[in-house]
Amino acid sequence: MTAIRFEHVDVIFGKQNKRALELLDQGKGRSEILQETGQVLGVEDACLEVQKGEICVLMGLSGSGKSSLLRCINGLNTVSRGKLLIEHQGAEVDIANCSPAVLKDMRTTRIAMVFQKFALMPWLTVAENVGFGLEMQGRSAAERKKLVDEKLELVGLTQWRNKKPDSLSGGMQQRVGLARALAMDADILLMDEPFSALDPLIRQQLQDELLQLQAKVNKTIVFVSHDLDEALKIGTNIAIMKDGRIIQHGRPEDIVLNPADEYVRTFVAHTNPLNVLSGYSLMRGLDKCGREGNEICLERSHDIWLALENQTVKALRRGGESLALQRWTPGMPVTSLQRQPTLAPADIRMRDALEIRYHTGHKLVLETEGRAVGILGDKELYHALLGKNLEKAGEDVAPPAVRSTLSQAG
Template identity: 70%
Template sequence: MSIIKFDQVDVVFSKDPREALKLLDQGLARPEILKKTGQIVGVEKASLEINKGEICVLMGLSGSGKSSLLRCINGLNTVSRGSLFVEHEGKQINIANCTPAELKMMRTKRIAMVFQKFALMPWLTVRENISFGLEMQGRPEKERRQLVDEKLELVGLTQWRNKKPDELSGGMQQRVGLARALAMDADILLMDEPFSALDPLIRQGLQDELLALQKKLNKTIVFVSHDLDEALKLGTRIAIMKDGRIIQYSVPEEIVLNPADEYVRTFVAHTNPLNVLCGRSLMRPITDCTRINGSQVCLDPGDDSWIDLADGNTITGLRQHGAAVDLQSWEPGQAVENLGRRPTVVHSDIGMREALQIRYHTGNKLVLQENNKLVGILGDSELYHALLGKNHG
């Protein structure tokens, strides 16, 4: 079951959006509707599902509708048409037409938000800023203190607890905003361009910290960004938006390798595939490899190299020119320089940088496996195609 589900959501910034919606149905574009009605279309026919534990990045240029869509989730923007379901305690609550009491409950218990400009109260200390939402929830003082201390430690600000926001750097202020949202103990975290106002190095550091925190906390995060590199780094899945519409919604590898249209392709053209792609997205699947008797897979025709398989595609050995050759394995963190000049078995989620290094040092193709079963081969053809922004063929 999805945690958040948008179903044909339209957002028109007007108390009476009927005329704009009628023109939308007639196929008119945003500028024409604005000219005819004076009404702004923020989001048009948005449909996507977000699963538990995912980081969904809404990505696009200024005015693309990404923040407008995000703010529907906690009711800051009104859904003009369509449905927006958020799961809570096994039930699907439609934010588009829920009661004020249900919306208040979702905002205080289910959904927390981190803003772009930190939104800290300058007259309160770090501790008091983080505790503010807990007071709104009516939590006892002892419980509040414990939760605040836990979140301060989590974001590395324990020693700054009694400082005011103007005594902190921008990156530290953003950590306070994150700690405040985490203290609410909400499963859903909305982040509206939280790092965009920060210097590049601080921004990269906070991205890394967010990913590390996510491994511990497993929140469902909806993250708005106008930076594709940031989206590709953070996103489990990415929705690329333009003019209020979702152009493509997919995993990072799919967006890089198979952009939906020229608009997405233009974004991807400036992206370094080394930071995005993994072995699984590059490999030649075992189904596309030459096989003999179902138990031998050709690794390299030029070297007359064959992988021997048992039932279930479990690797049992390697032969070159009829002679047995030892396969070697590589695990993350292992020094590539210590590998020998022979084929290497790696996990299918290996990053492209590591794959290129192993190919260079060993002079041989990579053998990719999952659950100790052969799933594909990674060689020069696949790596070159990926670097050129194409899938293998």
């Protein structure tokens, strides 16, 4: 279900919106509009859908328009033209054209925000900061205490409830801000570079905690970041922006594998594929594997064959000798696997696949819902590491020393 939908949204900062929009329609860019009217083009023709329960990351360099677009969702920025539709009680509310009363209701019941600079009130305790929005909603003292206690426990700050913000670290203060947003029980969370002011280690820790929290609360989150690694780590989908425009929107691995233009290609050039790509993106489909009857040639050099029945793996053999089937599941120690081919979920992360390949010395068979869908071995992993197109590249894409290391691993 679509939770948020932008339809051709333009945002102009200034008082001559009409003239600026006319120039925009004439094909003028941000710098030309600024020079002629003094108006700043914040967002241009943004079309984007955010599905319920996803983390959508808006990212780009400073001035790209990501925060400008985010702040339209709760009305902090005014939409100059277009529609911004938010699902509410089975219908859609156009934030760009709703009444002040409706906007207030959306801000207090549907949308909460976590700011970059924490935005905590220093004269209030941690618990009072978390409960501030609830008090504004008119909740009773007993109800506020119950909700505050729940959210503080959720972010691991129960023992700090009576402390003032200045006695907390930056990471802890940001957890207070997150707890405050969660306490509002809003379905939509807006997070404007919430971790950018923090040290790298604390930042990574909070990214992990956000993903763990999302698994529990399943909110619709729009997250602004200028850090691609952060976006790739937490985003269900990513929208890359430049000069107020959305250049590309899609799943992290799709953006890494198929950048829309040179700007995006430059962005993803130094991305570590181990943290992004999955088996679906890397694997060789069964239709591209050698086949004899109902058997797939898994490893010709070892004479290993995979017997299938309606794409379900039935048996594995090396020559005339049967091999036991072993299956890896997420969280399972790789060291528990034997030196033989492994069945694994098709959404396996490249890092896990590489470790399994290294430890077992054999290829992986990828499956989804019990049906085999592809093979993952040295060739596919080398192509991903080197950024090659599997369909076009040749066979020997890795240096001999690397091939030797992998083939002898274990």
